[in-house]
Amino acid sequence: MDFDLDKMSLKELRDMRSKLDRAISSYEDRRRREAIQAAEEAARAHGFNLAELTGSAPRKPTTVAPKYAHPENPSLTWTGRGRKPRWVQENLDAGKSLEDLLI
Structure with a gap:
C-alpha cells in the first residue's frame, strides 16, 4: 500500500x-x-x-442505603452521593441542614 x-x-x-x-x-x-x-x-x-x-474477583455492583429522606414524603430518599435532588436543595435553601434530613 x-x-x-x-x-x-x-x-x-x-x-x-x-x-x-x-x-x-x-x-x-x-x-x-x-x-x-x-x-x-x-x-x-x-x-x-x-x-x-x-486477587481481583469480579466486582458486583453494590447498592447504597439511603441516608436522607424528604421530611414530608419519606418515599423520596437520597444516598448522599451524586447530585443533590431538588427536594434536598429546596430544604437547604429554606434554612434546614443535611442533618435535619437524616433518616
Missing part, C-alpha cells in the same frame, strides 16, 4: 486517520484479549484461576 499523502484532500486524510485510529484500537483490544486468555490458560495449568492469582 502506497499513499501519496500530499495529493490527498483534507477529508481523505481525516477519513484515513479515523480508520487508522479504529484499526489501532481494534489491534490493541485483540492483543489484550489474547494476553488475558494466555494468562488464564497458564493459571489453569497450575490449578488456579486468574482471579485467585491476581
Whole structure:
C-alpha cells in the first residue's frame, strides 16, 4: 500500500486517520484479549484461576442505603452521593441542614 499523502484532500486524510485510529484500537483490544486468555490458560495449568492469582474477583455492583429522606414524603430518599435532588436543595435553601434530613 502506497499513499501519496500530499495529493490527498483534507477529508481523505481525516477519513484515513479515523480508520487508522479504529484499526489501532481494534489491534490493541485483540492483543489484550489474547494476553488475558494466555494468562488464564497458564493459571489453569497450575490449578488456579486468574482471579485467585491476581486477587481481583469480579466486582458486583453494590447498592447504597439511603441516608436522607424528604421530611414530608419519606418515599423520596437520597444516598448522599451524586447530585443533590431538588427536594434536598429546596430544604437547604429554606434554612434546614443535611442533618435535619437524616433518616
